[in-house]
Amino acid sequence: MPPxxxxxxxxxxxxxxxxxxxxxxxxxxxxxxxxxxDGLDLDVHSGEVLALLGPNGAGKTTTxxxxxxxxxxxxxxxxxxxxxxxxxxxQHRERVGVVLQEQLGQGELTVDELLRTTxxxxxxxxxxxxLLDAVGLPEQRRQRIKVLSGGxxxxxxxxxxxxxxxELLFLDEPTTGLDPEARRGLWRLIRRLADSxxxxxxxxxxxxxxxxxADRVAVLIAGRLADLDTxxxxxxxxxxxxxxxxxxxxxxxxxxxxxxxxxxxxxxxxGGEIPDLVVARPSLEDVYLRLVGxxx
Amino acid sequence: xxAVRARVRLELTLFARQKDTxxxxxxxxxxxxxxxxxxxxxxxxxxxxxxVRYAQYFLPGILAAGIGLVSFQTVAIGIxxxxxxxxxxxxxxxxxxxxxxxxxxCAMVLVASAVQVALLLAVAAVAFRVPLPTQAGPWVTFAWxxxxxxxxxxLLGVAYSSVPRxxxxxxxxxxxxxxxxxxxxxxxxxxxxxxxxLQTVAAVFxxxxxxxGMRSAFLPGGFAAAEPSGTWxxxxxxxxxxGWTLTGLxxxxxxxxxxx
Numbered sequence: 007m008p009p010x011x012x013x014x015x016x017x018x019x020x021x022x023x024x025x026x027x028x029x030x031x032x033x034x035x036x037x038x039x040x041x042x043x044d045g046l047d048l049d050v051h052s053g054e055v056l057a058l059l060g061p062n063g064a065g066k067t068t069t070x071x072x073x074x075x076x077x078x079x080x081x082x083x084x085x086x087x088x089x090x091x092x093x094x095x096x097q098h099r100e101r102v103g104v105v106l107q108e109q110l111g112q113g114e115l116t117v118d119e120l121l122r123t124t125x126x127x128x129x130x131x132x133x134x135x136x137l138l139d140a141v142g143l144p145e146q147r148r149q150r151i152k153v154l155s156g157g158x159x160x161x162x163x164x165x166x167x168x169x170x171x172x173e174l175l176f177l178d179e180p181t182t183g184l185d186p187e188a189r190r191g192l193w194r195l196i197r198r199l200a201d202s203x204x205x206x207x208x209x210x211x212x213x214x215x216x217x218x219x220a221d222r223v224a225v226l227i228a229g230r231l232a233d234l235d236t237x238x239x240x241x242x243x244x245x246x247x248x249x250x251x252x253x254x255x256x257x258x259x260x261x262x263x264x265x266x267x268x269x270x271x272x273x274x275x276x277g278g279e280i281p282d283l284v285v286a287r288p289s290l291e292d293v294y295l296r297l298v299g300x301x302x
Numbered sequence: 303x304x305a306v307r308a309r310v311r312l313e314l315t316l317f318a319r320q321k322d323t324x325x326x327x328x329x330x331x332x333x334x335x336x337x338x339x340x341x342x343x344x345x346x347x348x349x350x351x352x353x354v355r356y357a358q359y360f361l362p363g364i365l366a367a368g369i370g371l372v373s374f375q376t377v378a379i380g381i382x383x384x385x386x387x388x389x390x391x392x393x394x395x396x397x398x399x400x401x402x403x404x405x406x407x408c409a410m411v412l413v414a415s416a417v418q419v420a421l422l423l424a425v426a427a428v429a430f431r432v433p434l435p436t437q438a439g440p441w442v443t444f445a446w447x448x449x450x451x452x453x454x455x456x457l458l459g460v461a462y463s464s465v466p467r468x469x470x471x472x473x474x475x476x477x478x479x480x481x482x483x484x485x486x487x488x489x490x491x492x493x494x495x496x497x498x499x500l501q502t503v504a505a506v507f508x509x510x511x512x513x514x515g516m517r518s519a520f521l522p523g524g525f526a527a528a529e530p531s532g533t534w535x536x537x538x539x540x541x542x543x544x545g546w547t548l549t550g551l552x553x554x555x556x557x558x559x560x561x562x
Binding site: 076097103109115119120123124128170 | 384396
């Protein structure tokens with residue numbers, strides 16, 4: 007097999023189908039008249055981190071909750087580790103970790119008490135010392151949950167989700183409301199899990215989060231798949247670059263499909279060094295916002 | 303088995319740390335016993351000349367009320383709150399079986415209820431000189447009424463926890479009917495003095511039978527004559543309580559949902 011350059015789509019697609027951890031076909035979920043999910047097709051491959059990205063109300067949480075077995079699909083087929091999650095036996099839960107969007111209750115318990123009890127539900131849970139170190143909560147072990155900060159609670163939530171060493175981890179907006187440092191800490195943790203071979207499916211509305219964590223990004227808009235690709239390929243969808251420079255003391259800019267030629271022409275015209283030259287490729291955010299705008 | 307043991311420990315920890323449950327279901331009956339026994343000083347008679355002090359007469363009723371509060375009320379409110387604060391949804395995402403969850407609740411209730419009943423008996427005996435039975439018979443009666451009553455209450459609490467529609471309404475939706483049932487079942491009033499129709503309604507529910515069973519254990523035998531049927535009706539009490547236990551079990555298993 008030739009080294010993968012991302013171009014041999016057909017060959018990798020064949021492998022991919024065989025290794026789908028999650029398989030979704032024509033999934034539809036209605037709330038009254040509104041279709042929250044509208045004919046969604048999606049495969050999540052073994053060992054990848056896939057981010058479900060989309061504006062509020064795009065159907066991200068509904069899709070996730072159907073995969074988690076918390077909601078029933080109206081139409082379509084969903085297979086998680088080969089099983090229909092709505093009818094999954096309790097043992098299925100040993101292989102799947104879930105980090106919900108909702109706040110953690112039971113504030114009167116200590117971190118240690120909740121983790122220790124939850125560990126007894128699983129056949130081969132993480133060692134608690136190692137887990138607390140990994141999520142950065144070793145100091146909080148004896149503290150009541152109600153005194154933890156928002157970031158610490160979120161990390162405890164993630165610890166509960168991974169406690170049973172799941173093959174597949176669902177994370178619903180894992181870093182919403184966290185400060186930048188806590189977000190980075192959680193990203194490191196999620197990446198470590200992915201590196202250990204777990205498949206991760208997360209929802210987010212942060213573009214930087216998707217870019218940092220995801221192998222592939224699925225953009226969900228109005229319950230449909232608007233795009234699905236690697237973050238870098240998605241970013242290249244916006245071909246045009248913007249060239250910024252200063253001329254006659256004034257900032258100038260031009261959008262160009264051929265920025266190298268634009269810069270060469272500028273250099274020739276200005277005779278050498280171009281003052282304050284910046285060539286900006288569109289960010290993932292630009293591409294995403296354009297995508298959302300097109301569907302609006 | 304590990305999970306069940308861990309659940310029991312967790313439930314007991316939570317019970318002890320939730321100040322409102324400790325105060326309103328665990329300590330309230332003890333305070334009520336102390337209060338009633340201090341305020342009401344008249345003796346109560348069996349209608350044939352024998353009398354007991356009010357504290358002794360009130361003890362069986364408050365034991366029954368305490369069992370109902372710690373088992374039914376604690377479990378029903380506790381699960382309703384856990385359903386709406388996201389705790390049950392988190393448990394639903396784990397391999398924990400509903401049966402292990404129920405067993406944790408029931409064992410917690412048995413332990414908490416046993417401690418409460420022991421405290422009630424101690425306060426009655428020490429502070430109010432209530433004579434406790436010296437023979438094995440009444441204690442055997444006490445033991446089975448306590449055991450079956452508590453388990454029935456706990457399981458019915460699991461089943462009833464689906465009724466409240468929000469965490470904030472759970473307290474009222476559960477405590478209201480419990481309070482009415484206490485009045486109707488002869489906890490605060492002399493049961494034989496209640497109107498016949500109210501006695502009939504109360505006889506459908508388990509609390510009346512727990513109270514009657516407790517009266518049979520802690521009152522002199524002559525008081526049986528004052529009961530509506532003229533006897534303690536142990537057989538009927540056992541049948542009704544076991545019937546409610548099975549009903550609670552079936553309802554819990556059939557209606558329990560982790561999710562809202």
